[in-house]
Amino acid sequence: MRKVRKAFRLIAAAAALTMAVGGCSDGQSLQTASRPISDLARVPATTPVALHGSLSITNGQIVGEQGEPVTLRGMSLFWSQWGPQFYTRETVDWLVSDWKVSAVRAAIAAEGDDSALQHFEREIDKASTVIEAAAANGIYVIVDWHAHREHPEEAERFLTEIARRYGHLPNLIYEPFNEPLRDGVDWSRDIKPYHQRIIAAIRAIDPDNLIIVGSPSWSQDVDIAALDPLEGSNIGYTLHYYAATHKDDLRARAEQARQAGLALMITEFGIVEATGNGPIDMASSNAWWDWAEENHISWLNWSITERDESSAALRPGTQAVAGWSDADLTPAGRILRARLRAAAAAEER
Known part of the structure; x- marks a missing residue:
């Protein structure tokens, strides 16, 4: 029954989305960028x-739904208050058609003075644009509460609003805490109770879409979380790494968590240093990709932005939000685009 219900949701998504966002009662389609939501x-x-x-x-x-392992591959958008120009239908369309992503991550900023903590509706609108664009393209979307510190009241308000609007869609994935800090933060004492609260609030509205939770040390303490896991269904754990900094030791800890039964998803990684800058480390990147692909672990790269740092996919000053030429891409951007396109081609064979 669950499979039939969810499959029907995709077919009926246009009407459901219109009702969910308080749209046109006369049956007219809502618009997001270039094409109507009726495209769903x-x-x-x-x-x-x-x-x-x-x-x-x-x-x-x-x-x-048929029980087969699924590996999603895609890109994360940048902090939403610092890269808002890419929270568009055009950007998602291009990532699907040209980069061949199967998932995109909306990193909704929940830190600083110009974030969702102060601008709730503005950031809801950004998340909504990305969710609707992903749904119209038939890809998965992660709504990431992009924070390093706990903001439980605000996180609950934001993610339950997303659940009310879009929890009926089969492509929605929640990430309630991007990267908890390391010092003074304990999984069982601090982060697990936070997740229990947010998960309960989401599940009261959306009983079954994936929820991917963060752990201390910038979502790297998955081995510690595995000793005291959360209860409930369809709860996975995010693993973040930056290939030039994090290597065999972190991968061993991740493998320990996986062997203990945790479902892992790499919702953020870089092929450079943990600063988001520095040289590209292809040897370490390939080791991580081999491990992820072998174990059907999804991965999304950080990030679609035009900042002056080596993890950025676009060169500084890039104005276009889509249709990027090879000259618009950084070395990291060219590597990720090629990797995503090759993976998609391999799946089609």
Whole structure:
């Protein structure tokens, strides 16, 4: 029954989205950038969401509706208050059509003076644009509460509003805490109770879409979380790494968590240093990619932005939000685009 219900949701997504966001009662389509939300009813049968449907977790593995392991590959947008120009339908369309992503991450800023903590509706609108664009393209979308410190009241308000609007869609994934800090932060004492609160609030509205939780030390203490895991269904754990900084030791800890039964998803990684800058480390990046692909662990790269740092996919000063030429891409951007396109081509064979 669950599989049939979720499959129907994709077919009926246009009407449901219109009602969820308080849209046109006369049946007219809402607009996001270039195409109407009614396009959701015409998503090609070959898209990731059409192929896999609603995701769930079985035996420590993220699977599709037919029980097959699913590996999502994609890009994260940058902090939403500092890279707002890319929170558009055009950007998502281009990432799907040219970069061949199967997932995109909306990093909704929850730190600083110009974030969702002060601008709730503005940031809800950004998340909504990305969610609707992802749904119209038939890809998955992670709504990431992008914070390093706890803001439970604000996080609960934001993510339950997302659940009310979009929890009926099969492509939605929640990430309630991007990267808890390391010093003075304990999984069982601090972070687990936070997640229990947010998960309960989401589940009261959306009973089954994936929730991917963070752990201390910038979402790297997955081995510690595995000793005292959260209860509930369809709860996975994010793992963040930066290849030039984090290598065999972190991968061993991640493997320990995986062997203990945690379902992992790499919702953020870089092929450079943990600062987001520095040289590209291809040897370490390839080791991480090999491990992730071997174990069907999804990955999303940081990030779509034009900042002057080596993790940015776009060169500083890039004005276009889509249609980027090779000259618009940084070395990291060219590597990620090629990797995503090659993975998509391999899956099609």
